[in-house]
Structures are given as structure tokens and as C-alpha cells.
Amino acid sequence: MAGAGAGVAADPLGEFDAWLGRYEAASAAEQPGLVAEGERLAKRRQPAMLRLIATQPAMALRR
Known part of the structure; x- marks a missing residue:
């Protein structure tokens, strides 16, 4: 799936x-x-999770 969603x-x-x-x-x-892919994706999602924790903590807990 490399390149999927390019530009999006x-x-x-x-x-x-x-x-x-x-x-x-x-x-x-x-x-x-x-595991390596999961670690990479977890690092990429960290800023989004921090925003979610600040704005919608209940939803963040469900994630």
C-alpha cells in the first residue's frame, strides 16, 4: 500500500x-x-492523542 493516499x-x-x-x-x-511498524505509528499519533486528551479526554480513553 505504499504511496496510497499521497497528497491527502x-x-x-x-x-x-x-x-x-x-x-x-x-x-x-x-x-x-x-512491532516496528506499530512503534512508528504510535510515535506519529502522539501529537493527535495529546490534542484529543486536552479537548476530549473521554474519547481519548476509548482510543
């Missing part, structure tokens, strides 16, 4: 949620190979 603002919260779904669905043998 990324949704770091949605991207992390999609990764989490893939991670949870992966086998125990596949999960270690997904």
Missing part, C-alpha cells in the same frame, strides 16, 4: 487503529514482524 492528510489515529487490528489478527509468529 494522513489520519494517524486511524492508521494506528488499522495496524492494531492487523496485529491482533496476526499469529504469534507474525506479531514480532509488526
Whole structure:
């Protein structure tokens, strides 16, 4: 999916949620190979989570 959505603002919260779904669905043998991507996505979503915590804390807890 490289290049998908080029020119469109990324949704770091949605991207992390999609990764989490893939991670949870992966086998125990596949999960270690997904960790680096999850760490990268978690770092990208941090500013959005901080904004969400400040403006909508209940929603942030559900994320």
C-alpha cells in the first residue's frame, strides 16, 4: 500500500487503529514482524492523542 493516499492528510489515529487490528489478527509468529511498524505509528499519533486528551479526554480513553 505504499504511496496510497499521497497528497491527502494522513489520519494517524486511524492508521494506528488499522495496524492494531492487523496485529491482533496476526499469529504469534507474525506479531514480532509488526512491532516496528506499530512503534512508528504510535510515535506519529502522539501529537493527535495529546490534542484529543486536552479537548476530549473521554474519547481519548476509548482510543
